[in-house]
Amino acid sequence: MRYRITCLTPVLVGDGRKLAPIDYMVWKDHVNVLDQWRIFRLLAKGPRLEGYLAQLKKADKLDFASWGGFAQNFAGRRIPFENAAYSAYWNRATGESLHIPTFAAGVSGPYLPGTAMKGALRTAMLFANWRDGMMQEVLNRVQGERVPRRPAEVVEERALGPAGANRMRFISAADSAPVDPAQFQIYLLRTSTLVPRGPQYALGWKQSPRGSVDGARPEESTPVFAEMAPAGAAFEGPWKEESFFLQPEIRRTVRWPESFDRAKVFEAANVYAAGLLAVQRQYAAMAGLALLDKSLEQLEQQLAQAREKGACLLALGWGGGLLTKSSWLDTSNPDYRQILQQFSLYNRALASNLPFPKTRRIVFLNNKPATLPGWVELSVSETA
DSSP states (O other): EEEEEOOOOOOOOOEEEEETTTSSETTTTEEEOHHHHHHHHHHSSSTTTHHHHHHHOOOOOOOOHHHHHHHSEEEEEOOOOBTTHHHHHHHHGGGGOOOEEEOOOEETTOOOOOHHHHHHHHHHHHHHOTTHHHHHHHHHHHSSSSSSSSTHHHHHHHHOOOOGGOGGEEEEEEOOOOGGGGGOOOEEEEEEEEEEEETTEEEEOSSSSSSSEEETTTSSSEEEEEEEEEEOOOEEEEEEEEEEEEEHHHHHHHHHOOOOSHHHHHHHHHHHHHHHHHHHHHHHHHOOOOOHHHHHHHHHHHHHHHHHTTEEEEEOSSSSSSSHSSSOTTTTTTHHHHTTTTTHHHHHHHHHTSSSSSEEEEEEEEEEEEOTEEEEEEEEEOOO
16 A cells, blocks of 8 residues: 655655755755865865855855855755745845755655654544543643653553554554655745734734734744745655454454544544644634635645545644644643643743734745645555
8 A cells, every 4th residue: 555645735844954054055046055075175176165164164154255156056956945035035034044944855865754644643643532531630740749751641542542552553654755856945934923902913923033023014024944845746655554453353452443444543634634724714814814714725625625535634744833743722721721831831922811822834925924834635545
């Protein structure tokens, strides 16, 4: 069997690597990734190596006037911006905005790690198997003198089964085959936020390190650039289902329902996707992001189509935020908020009494805030 992941919005599944601003130069609306070894070998033959190394050591960006020829002649990859307007934003950017996260890649090229897909399915399965009392049990565990590192581990085992009988053992997915890197683009993302305006909320755009600007002036906010697979890109790889767990006596031993199969896993993913899309549409309405709401409505339509053909929708990879990485969507739940209050990372956001979380990373398309990153469709074919 083989799986097929089709990107519905721009997707980045990274491996932790980023392009530092001394690793590339922007020229002709492309990020030109420099082949530094070729450059070093060339400069070692003359007197310019010391000057180049000195700039690599101290500069935020390579001086185009001095070294711009490298962008033309010594680029290993040339990754286009999704829109030509982003070159101007990049020229004005500083600091962390210049570090570009890249798609996971090996010796043979970029690929989608199977763990990203399996993790998204696990999150959905846990969401679908929450039961009354589980959240209260997690709250009791974090209210002791010492907060456990994994406070929800016990309820996760109850929902999915212990390690030896965990229901996610039924399926396994390998890394995808390498894909053509020429299809990737550099996308612009900005972080939206909600600003209280009387009884309502207004849209703001985050600035680094703090503060925000009016929603009508996104160009003044802090940009983020990322290498992403575009909508329509596809990744394929091996998919396996452990027939061992289909035996009636084995199912009784591990206490799995008789009806448990791939369809149940995919339905759990679709239930979770529906809940997540509903929450995101509420946010888009509060923030007045009409294009984003239209994109989310299209995803809901694609979700209905996926259900009809036995596929599922997942939100995976970089940029999705807390909601896509947790198995709980009702962030107004008192028990849930008390749990988060035990972690200093969330204290300030919760104390504001604003909807939580109040921020989203928004992908800009054609220089307009258009969609959320990471949405894909997963389908499985029986053919090898």
